[in-house]
Amino acid sequence: MSVRTAALHCPAELTFSGADDLTAIVTFTAASASSPGAVNTVTYDTATGAIHCDCAGAECGRDCWHIDHVAAADESPASVITAGFQ
Numbered sequence: 001m002s003v004r005t006a007a008l009h010c011p012a013e014l015t016f017s018g019a020d021d022l023t024a025i026v027t028f029t030a031a032s033a034s035s036p037g038a039v040n041t042v043t044y045d046t047a048t049g050a051i052h053c054d055c056a057g058a059e060c061g062r063d064c065w066h067i068d069h070v071a072a073a074d075e076s077p078a079s080v081i082t083a084g085f086q
């Protein structure tokens with residue numbers, strides 16, 4: 001986890017968007033800080049643990065806080081993740 005980026009944000013900034021029972025993929029969204037009006041989408045494959053984010057930072061290969069917080073939630077019970085960190 002990137003402590004540098006995660007420390008600037010909280011899990012509540014991620015909004016649970018949906019969970020696909022067939023693919024076991026959970027989706028979160030977060031408003032983009034760099035592009036007002038845009039939304040970043042973070043997908044989490046609960047089967048493999050893979051996390052992908054489409055924000056500008058992640059697309060450039062940087063650590064981003066979206067992935068950091070989803071990864072941190074991965075250490076919580078699955079019910080917490082699917083409930084959107086509640």
Ligand SMILES: [Zn+2]
Nearest residue numbers: 053055064066
């Ligand atoms: Zn991101």
